Amino acid sequence: MDAGNVVGCMRTDTLDPTALRADFPILSREVNGHPFVYLDSGATSQKPRQVLDAERAFAERYTSAVHRGAHTVAGEATELFEDARARVAGFVGAQPDELVWTSNATEGINLIAYGMSNASVGRGGAAAERFRLGPGDELVVTEAEHHANLIPWQELAARTGATLRVIGLTDDGMLRLDQAAELIGPRTRVVAFAHVSNVLGGINPVAELVALAHEHGALVVLDACQSVPHLAVDLPALDVDFAVFSGHKMLGPTGVGALYGRAELLNALPPFLTGGSMITQVTLDGAEYLPAPQRFEAGTQRVSQAVALAAAVDYLDAVGMPAIEAHEEALGERLLAGLGELDGVRILGPGPGVSRVGLASVVVDGIHAHDVGQFLDDRGIAVRVGHHCAQPVHRRYGATASTRISTYLYNTADEVDAAVAAIADARVFFGVATEGAAR
Amino acid sequence: MSDLQNLYQQLILDHAREKHGYGLSGDEAASSHQFNPTCGDEVTVGVRTTPDGRVAGIGWEGHGCSISTASASLLSDLVDGVDRERLTASIAAFRELMHSKGALEGDEELLGDAVALAGVSKYVTRIKCAMLPWVALEDALRTSA
Numbered sequence: 001m002d003a004g005n006v007v008g009c010m011r012t013d014t015l016d017p018t019a020l021r022a023d024f025p026i027l028s029r030e031v032n033g034h035p036f037v038y039l040d041s042g043a044t045s046q047k048p049r050q051v052l053d054a055e056r057a058f059a060e061r062y063t064s065a066v067h068r069g070a071h072t073v074a075g076e077a078t079e080l081f082e083d084a085r086a087r088v089a090g091f092v093g094a095q096p097d098e099l100v101w102t103s104n105a106t107e108g109i110n111l112i113a114y115g116m117s118n119a120s121v122g123r124g125g126a127a128a129e130r131f132r133l134g135p136g137d138e139l140v141v142t143e144a145e146h147h148a149n150l151i152p153w154q155e156l157a158a159r160t161g162a163t164l165r166v167i168g169l170t171d172d173g174m175l176r177l178d179q180a181a182e183l184i185g186p187r188t189r190v191v192a193f194a195h196v197s198n199v200l201g202g203i204n205p206v207a208e209l210v211a212l213a214h215e216h217g218a219l220v221v222l223d224a225c226q227s228v229p230h231l232a233v234d235l236p237a238l239d240v241d242f243a244v245f246s247g248h249k250m251l252g253p254t255g256v257g258a259l260y261g262r263a264e265l266l267n268a269l270p271p272f273l274t275g276g277s278m279i280t281q282v283t284l285d286g287a288e289y290l291p292a293p294q295r296f297e298a299g300t301q302r303v304s305q306a307v308a309l310a311a312a313v314d315y316l317d318a319v320g321m322p323a324i325e326a327h328e329e330a331l332g333e334r335l336l337a338g339l340g341e342l343d344g345v346r347i348l349g350p351g352p353g354v355s356r357v358g359l360a361s362v363v364v365d366g367i368h369a370h371d372v373g374q375f376l377d378d379r380g381i382a383v384r385v386g387h388h389c390a391q392p393v394h395r396r397y398g399a400t401a402s403t404r405i406s407t408y409l410y411n412t413a414d415e416v417d418a419a420v421a422a423i424a425d426a427r428v429f430f431g432v433a434t435e436g437a438a439r
Numbered sequence: 440m441s442d443l444q445n446l447y448q449q450l451i452l453d454h455a456r457e458k459h460g461y462g463l464s465g466d467e468a469a470s471s472h473q474f475n476p477t478c479g480d481e482v483t484v485g486v487r488t489t490p491d492g493r494v495a496g497i498g499w500e501g502h503g504c505s506i507s508t509a510s511a512s513l514l515s516d517l518v519d520g521v522d523r524e525r526l527t528a529s530i531a532a533f534r535e536l537m538h539s540k541g542a543l544e545g546d547e548e549l550l551g552d553a554v555a556l557a558g559v560s561k562y563v564t565r566i567k568c569a570m571l572p573w574v575a576l577e578d579a580l581r582t583s584a
Binding site for chain 1: 441442443446447452456477478479480502503504505506508562565568
C-alpha cells in the first residue's frame with residue numbers, strides 16, 4: 001500500500017505548505033463564506049488523500065479478521081496490520097514488539113495505569129513486582145498535564161493508596177525543575193509528563209526528568225501526543241519507559257493510537273483488557289497470555305485505521321520531520337510575535353527564546369474565549385476555545401478558558417496573520433479596544 | 440445584519456457588561472449551580488421566595504462567555520414578580536427557541552428582552568451557553584417548590 005506521491009516536497013529541509021494543501025481536500029472548502037483556515041491541529045489534524053485512500057483501499061481489498069483466520073485474505077490483512085505496526089514503531093525509533101495499538105493516547109495511559117493496578121492486587125506474579133503500588137509509594141505528574149495524563153494517575157493512586165505529587169509551573173510557563181528535583185525521590189514509582197504541553201506549547205526537558213526518575217528507579221511515562229506529530233522523536237533515545245500518542249493528531253484516522261513501552265516492561269506488565277486473541281492457553285480456571293504487544297490487544301483491533309496511520313507516517317516521512325519542525329517553528333515564532341504586539345492579549349506559556357511547537361494559547365482581556373472563537377469562526381478560522389482538557393493549568397494562570405491557535409505542516413504564514421488580525425478585530429467588536437488602537 | 444451581529448446584538452453585549460441581578464445574598468430559598476464542562480463556565484442561580492411561596496426574584500453569580508452572562512442578566516430581568524407557572528412556561532419557551540435552529544423569533548410575551556438571544560439557536564455549539572442560567576433556575580425552582 002503505497003502512500004502515493006507527496007506533491008509539496010522533495011524531502012529537503014524546507015516544505016511548501018501551499019503545494020501540500022492540494023493533498024488535503026478539506027482545506028479547499030469554505031466556512032461561513034470564507035476560505036477555511038484550520039488552526040486547530042492540536043486537537044485533531046486534517047488527513048491527506050493518501051491516508052483516506054489507504055483506509056479505503058484496505059477495506060475494499062483486505063477486510064478480514066487479523067490474527068485469526070487461516071484464509072488467504074486474512075493472512076494478507078494480518079501482514080498489512082503488522083507491517084503498519086512496524087512502520088509506526090519505526091517512525092518513533094522503536095521495535096515492532098514495543099508498540100501496542102490503542103484507541104488513542106488516553107487509552108494508552110489507562111492501559112499502563114490499570115496494568116499497574118492489576119499488578120498491585122497481585123496479578124502478574126514476580127515479574128510484575130516493579131509495577132506494584134501501595135501506601136507510601138508516589139506518582140509524580142505536572143500541573144500542565146492534559147486530563148488524560150492526570151486523572152488515570154489520580155484514580156490509580158486512589159485504588160492503590162499511593163500518593164500523587166505534582167510538579168508546579170513557573171510564572172512564565174515552564175516546569176519547575178527545582179521542584180521536580182525535590183519531589184522525585186526514593187518513594188517515586190512513576191513520573192508522567194507531557195513532552196509538549198497542549199496548552200503552553202513549550203518542549204519539556206525530557207532528559208533532565210528521565211535522569212531524575214531513573215536515579216530513583218521510577219518509571220517514566222511520556223505523553224507524546226503533541227510532540228510525535230510535530231517533531232522528529234526517537235522514543236528509545238529519549239530513554240523513556242513508556243510513551244503514548246494518538247493517530248488523529250498526526251494525519252491519521254480517529255480510533256487508533258499507540259503505546260510504546262520497553263519490551264522488557266511490556267512483557268512484565270499485567271494486561272488491562274482481556275479476551276480474545278491475547279492468550280496462549282485458556283481453561284475454565286484461568287489463562288496464559290501472549291507476549292507483548294498481543295497481550296494488550298484483546299478483541300478485534302482497529303485494522304484499517306492502523307493501516308491508514310502507517311500511511312500517515314509515510315506521508316510525514318516523505319515530507320520530512322525536520323522540515324515540518326522547521327516550518328512550524330517559523331509559524332510559531334510569527335504567531336508569538338503577532339500576538340505579542342496586541343494589547344490586552346496574554347500568552348500562556350513560555351515566550352520567544354524557548355523551544356516550543358507552533359501553537360499558542362491566549363487569554364484576551366475582557367473577552368471570553370468562546371466569544372473570541374465565535375468571532376474567528378465567522379471568518380472561517382477554526383481554533384480551539386475552552387480549557388483544552390487541561391483545567392489545572394488554566395487555573396494556575398488565573399484563567400478558566402483560553403483561545404488556542406495550533407499549526408501544522410499545511411498552514412501558511414498568511415493563515416497565522418489572519419488569526420492574529422481577527423483577534424485584534426475581535427477586541428474592537430466586543431468593545432474592549434477602539435478602532436485602530438488594537439494593532 | 441450579519442449572523443455574527445445578529446448573535447451579538449448590542450442589547451446582548453450590554454447585558455453581558457451590566458449583569459442585571461448579579462449577586463447572591465446567601466438567604467435564597469433555593470439555588471442551583473450549573474457547570475459547562477466544555478468551557479468551564481459556571482453559574483449559580485438563587486431563588487428568593489415570598490412567605491407564601493411565590494417567587495420574588497432571582498440572583499446569580501458565575502463567570503462565562505457573553506452569551507451565558509447576558510442570558511443570566513436577561514433572565515433576572517424577566518423573573519421579577521412573576522409566578523411559578525409563568526416562569527416554567529418561559530423556561531420551556533426559551534428552550535424551544537434555543538433548539539429552533541433559527542426558525543423561531545421567540546415569544547416576547549413570555550421571554551421579554553431574552554428574545555434577543557434567538558440568534559444563538561443557529562449556533563449549535565453555543566446553545567448550552569445560553570441555556571445554562573435557565574437550567575439553573577429550572578433546577579432551583581424544583582427544589583424550592
